[in-house]
Amino acid sequence: MQAFRHFKRVVTDWFLCGMFLATFLAWLFPRFGSSGGSMHAEYVINIGVFLVFFLHGINLSSEQIRHGLKNWRLHLMVQGFTFVVFPLLWLLGKSVLGTQIPALLMLGFLYLCALPSTISSSVALTGSAGGNVPAAILNASLSSVLGIFITPWLVSLVVGSGSDGIDLGATLLDLCALLLMPLVLGQLLRPWLGRFFARHKRYTNVMDKLVILLLVYAAFCNSMVSGMWQQQGSAVLLMALVGSGLLLALILWMTTRTARALKFSPADEIAAVFCASKKSLAAGAPMAALIFGAHPGLGLILLPIMIYHPLQLIVCSIMAEHYANRPAPQAADPALVSAR
Known part of the structure; x- marks a missing residue:
């Protein structure tokens, strides 16, 4: 019953329903949201992305980040899993199943594994589970900033850079202009605007x-216009679903085992597991x-993170309730201690 309740809560979330609606509308009206279409998606989205990261910068509490700075082992574990272990798992999967999975879907899994x-x-999940919230804030925020530089670099290692791949230098400049600059600007203006935006968060x-x-709508519009989805069968969707589920299960098992091997406290274990296993659709x-521009296969490239996102919410919300309901360690009885 608990699993069904969590599943129902995620399914009724308007944002997840909106993702299905966006893909359906792209199927109905592909030219409206495609590059050069009436929506002028390339301009509307750039403005929206700048505003979103500006708001992230304003809402980011530097005081809470400072509180979590000392726990360096936890930080190394989270960033190591996010930017090292995930890509290594992709390399392993590619070596075993690379010939069985379409190239664009394989690129989508690479992009998923490279995301912050x-x-x-x-x-939110760390807090509801009784974990180390300041450490979660620090690691998630640090991961988002590092991802601006590391994610395109990891992708370029596989697809190449320059004329045959992505233009890494131009991409980094664009990412800094549209993601990093508004984030820094928001932090600078936080002392004056922070309380106002906190009231309207x-x-x-x-x-x-x-x-x-x-972004999802525009990506699928370009894919529909190019005819990419007409060339793919339902097997691609099944591959993305199974692959995302297996990746999430494996990474949750690995992060839990690693946190316990490092003898983290229960609060630190919760923060480590939830931060190190997540991948951001908001940044992705x-x-x-x-990174990919108006690539006709962008819809397929985004498919793994679009599936991984709701899966991680369902599974991790169940785990959060399990963590929260665990009995607290009982202190030793003073009478027994004195008797010894």
């Missing part, structure tokens, strides 16, 4: 999700538009 961790859901969260939905969608 989430901020909002990692922190629910509206900023809605803006964040609406921009992601626009706008970064994909900058």
Whole structure:
């Protein structure tokens, strides 16, 4: 019953329903949201992405980040899993199944594995499970900033750079202009605007999700116009679903085992597992538009993260409740201690 309740809560989430609606609308009206279409998606999305990361910068508490700085082993584990272990798992999967999976879908799994961790859901789940919230805030925020540089670099290692791949230098400049600069600007203006936006945070969260939905719609519009989806069968969707599920299960098992092998406290274990296993659709969608441009296969490249995103919410919300309901360690009885 608990699993069904969590599944129902995720399914009724308007944002996840919006992702299905965005793909359906792209099927109905592909030319409206494609590059050069009436929506002028390339301009609308750039403005939206700049605004979203500006709001992230304003809402990011530097005081909470400072509180988590000392726990360096936890930070190394989270960033190591996010940017090293995930890509290594992709390399292993490619060596075993690379010939069985379409090249664009394989690129989508690479992109999923190269993405930074989430901020909002990692922190929220860590808090509800009774974990180390300041450490979760620090690691998720650090991961987002590092991802601006590491994610395109990891992708370029596989697809190449220059004329035959992605233009790494131009991509990094674009990412800094549209993601890093508004983030820094938001932090600088936080002392004056932070309280105002904190009172209206629910509206900023809605803006964040609406921009992601626009990105998903535009990506699938370009894919529909190119005829890419007509060339793919339902087996591709099944591959993406199974692959994302197996990756999530494996990474949750590995992060839990690693945290316990490092003898983390229960609160640190929770933060480590939730931050190190997450991948950000909020960062992934706008970064994909900058890294891959108007690539006709962008819809298929985004498919793994679009599936991984709801899966991680369902599974990790169940885990969070399990962590929260664990009995607390009992202190030794003083009478027994004195008797010894």
